[in-house]
Amino acid sequence: MLTVWDKRVWIALELSGLDYQYIEVDPYKKPKELMDVNPRGLVPALRDGDWGCYESTVLMEYVDDISQKKLLPQNPKAKAESRLWADHISRNIVPNFYRYLQAQEADKQAEHGREFEKQVNILMEAADLEGPFFTGSQISFVDVMVGPWILRCPRVLQPYRGWVPPTKESRFGRFIAALESEESILKTTSGAELYLDSYERYAENRPNTSQVAKAINEGRGLP
Incomplete structure (x- = not known):
């Protein structure tokens, strides 16, 4: 049985049909089992028998490789394109989510909010026109890569930063609705209250929040 610590890999495992065990961890009290897989103590991490590995994209591709239900297209060119958009999510959407949330000055919040919206719109402009998911009617690798962050918009960015939801008829609105119903x-x-509690320290940009928060404040890439 696979053991996993991570939201995106958890979704991929749900879709794969594989047997697995999901474990929640306290980021401030990291268990030995996690440290054995990733000595840095960061999630995502996955153990398969006596083998362990980490990093979301790597683990999602591993799950896809050992599963009969594929999230990545089998056509090599389409697969490469999915990987490019997964890279866009990791390089541009996720970091800008945190910059937007951690900014304390109103002008910086507005600036990072616009950049976050821009990067999401770039993704939506590349998506299948009808959708509702990125490549069409079925959920795919790109959807799982970005889904948890899109769902944090109404749960985290809206209450803490006044993020304005798109119209239900827009491509982005239909994408959100599809994710919410998957x-x-x-x-x-998680429930809305847990999101609010978990992200309060980011919204207030408290010291020692996480390695992710520290990297954003220092202008470095995410760990």
Whole structure:
């Protein structure tokens, strides 16, 4: 049985049909089992028998490789394009989410909010026109890569930064609705109160919040 610590890999495992065990960890009290897999103590991490590995994209591709239900397209060119958009999410959408949330001055919040929206819109402009998911009617690798961050918009960015939801008829609005109704995502999404509690320290940009928060404040890439 696979053991996993991570939201995106958890969704991928839900979709894969593989047997697995999901473990929540306290980022301030990291268990030995996690440290054995990733000595830095960071999630995501996954153990398969006596083998362990980490990093979201790597683990999602590993799950896809050993599963009969594929999230990545089998056509090599389409697969490469999915990987490019996954890289866009990691390089541009996720870091700008944190910059937007951690900014304390109103002008910086507005600046990072615009950049976050720009990067999300770039992704939406590349998505299948009809959707509702990125490549069409079925959830795919790119959707799982970005889904947890998109669902944090109404749960975190809206209450803490006044993020304005798109119209339901827009491409982005239909994408959000599709993610909110996807069973694998519903099973792995926490309640609104937990999101508010978990992200309060980011919204206030408190010292020693996380390695991610520190990297954003120092202008470095995410760990």
